[in-house]
Amino acid sequence: MDLDNVTKFLQGKTILVTGATGFLAKVFIEKILRLQLNVNKLYLLLRTSNDKFATQRLKDEIISTELFKILRDKWGSKFDALISSKVIAVEGDISSENLGLEDSKLREELRKEIEIVVNSAATTSFNERYNVALGINTFGAFNVLNFGKKCDKIKLFLHISTAYVCGEKADMILEKRFYMGETLKGTHSINIFEEKRTMEEQLAQLQYHGAPDKAIKSSMKEFGLERAKLNGWPNTYVFTKAMGEMLLGHFKGDLPLVIIRPTMIASTYKQPFPGWIEGVRTFDSFIVSYGKGKLTCFPANPNTIIDVIPVDMVVNAMVVAMKVHYAERQHACETIYHVSSSFRNPLTLSDLRNLFHCYFIRNPWIDANGLRVKVGQLTFFSKVNRFLLLMQLKYVLPLKVCFNDEILVELQRVAEEQGIDLVEFNFDCRSIEWEEYMTNIHIPGLLKYGIKS
Numbered sequence: 108m109d110l111d112n113v114t115k116f117l118q119g120k121t122i123l124v125t126g127a128t129g130f131l132a133k134v135f136i137e138k139i140l141r142l143q144l145n146v147n148k149l150y151l152l153l154r155t156s157n158d159k160f161a162t163q164r165l166k167d168e169i170i171s172t173e174l175f176k177i178l179r180d181k182w183g184s185k186f187d188a189l190i191s192s193k194v195i196a197v198e199g200d201i202s203s204e205n206l207g208l209e210d211s212k213l214r215e216e217l218r219k220e221i222e223i224v225v226n227s228a229a230t231t232s233f234n235e236r237y238n239v240a241l242g243i244n245t246f247g248a249f250n251v252l253n254f255g256k257k258c259d260k261i262k263l264f265l266h267i268s269t270a271y272v273c274g275e276k277a278d279m280i281l282e283k284r285f286y287m288g289e290t291l292k293g294t295h296s297i298n299i300f301e302e303k304r305t306m307e308e309q310l311a312q313l314q315y316h317g318a319p320d321k322a323i324k325s326s327m328k329e330f331g332l333e334r335a336k337l338n339g340w341p342n343t344y345v346f347t348k349a350m351g352e353m354l355l356g357h358f359k360g361d362l363p364l365v366i367i368r369p370t371m372i373a374s375t376y377k378q379p380f381p382g383w384i385e386g387v388r389t390f391d392s393f394i395v396s397y398g399k400g401k402l403t404c405f406p407a408n409p410n411t412i413i414d415v416i417p418v419d420m421v422v423n424a425m426v427v428a429m430k431v432h433y434a435e436r437q438h439a440c441e442t443i444y445h446v447s448s449s450f451r452n453p454l455t456l457s458d459l460r461n462l463f464h465c466y467f468i469r470n471p472w473i474d475a476n477g478l479r480v481k482v483g484q485l486t487f488f489s490k491v492n493r494f495l496l497l498m499q500l501k502y503v504l505p506l507k508v509c510f511n512d513e514i515l516v517e518l519q520r521v522a523e524e525q526g527i528d529l530v531e532f533n534f535d536c537r538s539i540e541w542e543e544y545m546t547n548i549h550i551p552g553l554l555k556y557g558i559k560s
Contacts, residue, residue: 112526116430117143121220121260125201125251126228127151128168130385131267131372135225135422137174137379140193142426150217152199152206152228165196173556177379201228201247206254217258223429224255227267233342236324237306237331244347246303249354256362262434263363264355265425270368270414270445270510272349274340279450282368282443282514285349287357291339299350302334356441363435363442365428369421370447370510374552376417376544377533382552390415391553394463397485398472398554404486409457414449414510416536417544421446424515424534427522444518447510448536460485462545470551512536 117139126132139146151169153161169175170190179186197217200207208214228251230243248266255264273280274291288296309330313323331343340346355364373391374384387395390413396402424446432442448454464484471479515534523529 113426113430113528113532114143116433118145119147120222121147121150122223122225123150123152123217123221123255124225124227125152125206126226126267127153128164129227129229130388131369131418131421132225132227133169133172133174133385134375134383134418135227135425136169136194137178138419138422138426140190141178141379144189144193146193148220149194150197150221151194152197152201154200155198161196161198165194170194172385174379174383201226201251202242204250206250218254219259221255221258222260223263223265223433224251224258224261225265225267225425226251229267229348231344233344234328234332235343235347236327237334237343237347238310238327240331240343240347241303241306241350244344245299245350245354248351249358252355252358252362256360261362263365263429263432264359265365265367265429266352266355267425268348268352268366268368269345270370270447271345272340272352272368273508274345276508278508280445280508280510282445282511284356284366284441284443285353287353289353293339297338297350299354302350305334306330359441363432363440365432366441366443367421367425367428368443368445368447368510370414370416370445370449372418372421373415374417374549374556375419376539376548378419381548382555384418384549384552384557387553387557390459391557394550394553395558397463397482398467398480399474400472400480400482402485403483404488405456407456407487409455409460409487411456412449412453412509413456413459414447414508415454416446416448417539417549420534420536420539423532424518427518427527427532427534430527431518431521431525442514444515445510445512446515446534447512448539449509450511452536452539452541453509454541456487458541459545460487462542463550466546466550 122139124132124136127136136149136151139149151165153164155161155164182189197208197213205214208217226248228243228247230240252264255261270280288298290297310323310327313326318326335341335343335346338346340349352366355366371389373388374382393402424444428444432440464482467482471481474480519529519535522532529535
């Protein structure tokens, strides 16, 4: 097997990527460029005030990152020119109609060229203001779909969601689609467009009565959480992401739709090099607090499974899904993939605790005074006071599920049949050796790339 089928597939393709400054999108962009320099164009939609600033954001927040060092070394003095010829920064906003593309000439150029849309834009704050979360996670996704459907050559819409749209179910979670208006409570349905109108009325009332900005933000956060819980979701983020999926599935028409639902995304396992990460993500705050000696106990069952997946495995699944599902209009399909580890290669909180305990015993944190921080064994317990209960609600309850990935396994089978190299495009979570990954890759990478100070 070789890479010819995938590299040939990508040759000459034009791809629109939203949310391009996000962690996952950057790794995707780097992978495409590393695989196929002869991709036609990667259009990256960036929120800025003008196109010049969009180009600056592209340089500062994407291309100049350490992630691109392999390409930078490979291409040498040609690097900047090659990037300029292949990667185009476009100023826009998915929360606006036509993606906020005011330049009609550019808008038509995009509609004539784009063949694949990758929508990875999202606001991931659990308690985001409802107007913001609806605007990006729900109707932003809808706006990107509507734009994509107007593109002359469009063959595939790939959307990045989250596995946690399942809410707080404690069962085996299947790779199933949401139907329009579905709620997790099952006692009623939801009209998403009416939900938007309700949000707008709430916001208008606050503004009419002259509420200060701080009060408006606080009120809209509370309103989002209230609406989420009313319909069975634990927070605004997963509620609005679920509604976004519903709109995409209902209005996609005959456009092939792939929805990738990753669990907690961690640093790169293999590519382009091990350990790259941006910022302190999800369970990483848990690791950092422990290393600094600030976390000695945690309210959880040590046998709770924590579902973690390296970012390059998510990207590999994205690229393979693009190849397999491209131009499947005759099936008018919607395919959901869980990219996860809990079903086939579970990691428990107890396992994780033991791994980072061993790491910080061998590699102690150095504090601001230059002294080594001594750490003890983290204690888990189930009886909690109110403060610790809040911690549990935020960090632990979302982990009490097991994500079935049988459809993703089928993607692996199809990829193998098509001659795709599943070493280069590995997304088999069974290949993760947790001790090696956590102690030799993820934690060192987190401390090198993720911690700013």
